[in-house]
Amino acid sequence: MMAVGEDGYIEWTRKIITTSRKLQAELRKIDAIKVLGHPEVSVVAIGSDTFAIYRLWNALNDRGYNLNMLQFPSSFHICVTQHWTQEGAVERLISIIKECVMEIMKDPKKEVDGVAALYGAAQAIPDRSLVKEVTDGFLEACYSTSSMPLDNGYLAPAKT
Numbered sequence: 001m002m003a004v005g006e007d008g009y010i011e012w013t014r015k016i017i018t019t020s021r022k023l024q025a026e027l028r029k030i031d032a033i034k035v036l037g038h039p040e041v042s043v044v045a046i047g048s049d050t051f052a053i054y055r056l057w058n059a060l061n062d063r064g065y066n067l068n069m070l071q072f073p074s075s076f077h078i079c080v081t082q083h084w085t086q087e088g089a090v091e092r093l094i095s096i097i098k099e100c101v102m103e104i105m106k107d108p109k110k111e112v113d114g115v116a117a118l119y120g121a122a123q124a125i126p127d128r129s130l131v132k133e134v135t136d137g138f139l140e141a142c143y144s145t146s147s148m149p150l151d152n153g154y155l156a157p158a159k160t
Helices: 005-028 055-061 088-104 115-122 128-142
Strands: 042-049 068-070 075-079 147-148 155-156
Touching: 005 042, 005 088, 042 088, 055 075, 055 088
Parallel strands: none
Antiparallel strands: 042 075, 068 075, 147 155
16 A cells, blocks of 8 residues: 555555456356356356366466366356456456357366366365365475485485
């Protein structure tokens, strides 16, 4: 707020909310997808009862969009930020979503693949504590300090 002041902050907020409402309205016009709930501000979640929504996430990811997947229900969200208020940005996204949905609807029952398939499969595990264990193990491996890098870039066990 120091950089733009109160008036600038209010203007950014107005643009973000206006853009979010435009995005929601246009998404609601696309058959086979739905906006989840009634977003008040800037986060718009998208799902589908017709096809595996993570297929749309994959298609958008392949086109360079970095969106966040969600579970319960399967969905993903778009966080409308100052970027999306730039002229043409949200219109391009809507156009690409329409293209992707048209392609997906050629075979709506096709299974999801790639990273999204792993994420989607995790919500099918009935014992949620298993997900926590796997997540904990993954994070432990990512942030482990028990290995030291070698000159060739691979990790070797630390000397004890």
